[in-house]
Amino acid sequence: MSMFDDDSYNEGVNVGRRIAIGSVVASVAVLAILAITVLANTGKNGKHGNGSNPYPAAAEKSTEESTEVSEDKETRTSDELSFWNMYDKDEKKEPIVVSENKEKDKEKEKEKKTSTVSKSEAERIRRGISDDSVSENKFNISPLGAKPEYVSINAVIPKNDLIEENFSMKDGRLIYSQGGRNVSHFGIDVSKYNGTISWNKVKKDGVEFALIRVGARGYSSGNIILDENFQANLKGCNENKIDVGAYFFSQAITTNEAVEEANYCVAALGGTKIRYPVIFDSESILNDNYRTENLTAEELTSIFKAFADTVKLYGYTPMVAGSKEQLAKHFDLQSMSGYDVWLLDEGEKTEYPYRYCIRQYDSEGKIEGISSNSVNYDICLISYADK
Template identity: 40%
Template sequence: MSEPRRRIRFKSIAILEAVIILILTIALIWIAFIRGRDDAVAANSKSKGTDVRRRAVIEKEETFYQLDGKKLLMHDSSLGEVFVPVYADVPASTVDVNNISMRNGYAYYTENGEVNSENGIDVSEFQGEIDWEQVKQAGIDFAIIRVGYRTYGGGVVTYDEQFRNNIEGALAQGIKVGAYFYSQATTADEAVDEADAIIDALSGYDITYPVVYDWELVSGDAARTDDVSVEALADCCVSFCERIKDSGYTPMVYQNKTTAMHKLDIPRVKDYDFWLAEYSDKPSYYYDFKIWQYSNSGNVPGIEGNVDLNICFEPYGGKKADKADKSEKAE
């Protein structure tokens, strides 16, 4: 065979091999795409059965530059007054702080001359045995009860010693009940485990207020969460809340103002109700919140020692407490 023909043959073979490789590559990519689409589960999918619990598909997007030009002025212990930009796509609070009043140790929110809020507490085994009949008579409408916690040293998921007594005692008196888990999760998988623990514990109870993810930085001691990244914290929030929502409850995130503004990726958790902890006469948190924890040193008959006090601006669980009775207490 002459040299020119040999070269033409080699070129033809090389071109054919390249075409075959390209076709195989496209086919493999297509197969992978189809399988991935079929296997994916939407984050807000609902379980078809009570024993089926799905994991959230965590979708991430850059949120740092989603700003509207506004800024918030805050106070820093080292820098004094500082400002942070406002996220344009995160709903702002609609609570008119001028409508909040304090009477007899409780906060009330009035609209058009009527009380449009409910009084609540959150409790754990640290409050000991509670006389729920006295708590009800004291004007408490709802209670958010700690069901469990993860230890900040060993990371062991543990149930609160009083959670059943507290849930059953509150419900027996007609007090609306929510629940929370004190998390020390460092990964999304651990947050799912915590969600499963609280879902199992709440089975059979009439839970009308939210089921809350309470993740806190531990001050004054070393904790397993000291170095958790902003991204990991958001992953934990989403994983817990989606698991809770998939089980039919209303998910909620609890944070104090400082941690929320500096540690929480707010745009990633904007679709979940928020419970604000800010101990002051008026809340100053810019973004939307449904419950405000305004004191950690409240006194309520039936509870020995101090207890956290809360006000809910958009009451859960249907009919609100009797407005006439509440209005009289607020005067």
């Protein structure tokens, strides 16, 4: 027998159908809401790049934009900054080394290409000293018969304007002519080593001037001594109207010693007026040590100037004496252009390019009235008598 009658059964079926339909409708609604939510979230992530994104395309886009931003801010990783990515993989290139001081390096390279002269050599050139490789304009400073040693000619130092062809020998004596007329003066330089001199005979032998030694400073002891024949020679020249110059063999190593030597000369002259200069004679000593051998050119130049300034105070003309080598190596000639020079250089000709006033050119001369085996010959190229 049935538990429910037909009406009850039909009513139950209807209720079941309504419940099933309602469930389906509810499920569709839930799915629709879920779909809308997903679509909405997808739009957000694609536009702003925020939050988790399960879609690869969206992730790639976000990464590209992130890379662009990081490049602008220079915040790339060390891998991204690797300079090896700059080169093709198949091409081998050496890394480039960039100097921190490009301009300095350029200047140094320029100096290497344009000059081979060191700093010390440049200073030597300024004073007129160099070797053959520095300049073609050079002259030999070695004495006659010695191995040549060349130094460069300093363009700043005043040159002599003497014409070589105008020099000639006449009766064994050097003269300088202009327009066919001798315009030079013949003289000698003497000391106690020439013995007692008969000055009247010297005058008759054609001597116009004499440079007589006042004294000397010992090259070892430093003591000053008077030439024992100075006073007699000074008197003999004055009595025979031979123009006089006076020289002192200096070994001063300070300006004070130079002033002392100058004052000594002035005192020895005793107020005698002489036409030719008072001379600072600076020479090297061969085969022995001497006081001035370690002086620099600047030091010796200052010493000479102290001597010169002192004799000028008493109305005398100062002069420096030296060989080509002594003048070129041991004096700063560029700062001495205003001073007269007595050049000690034997031979009929000289290579000395700078201005000089007197030159000792022969150490084996013969003069009447002088008993020594030889005497030094000198030529004067200006007229001190007219000064």
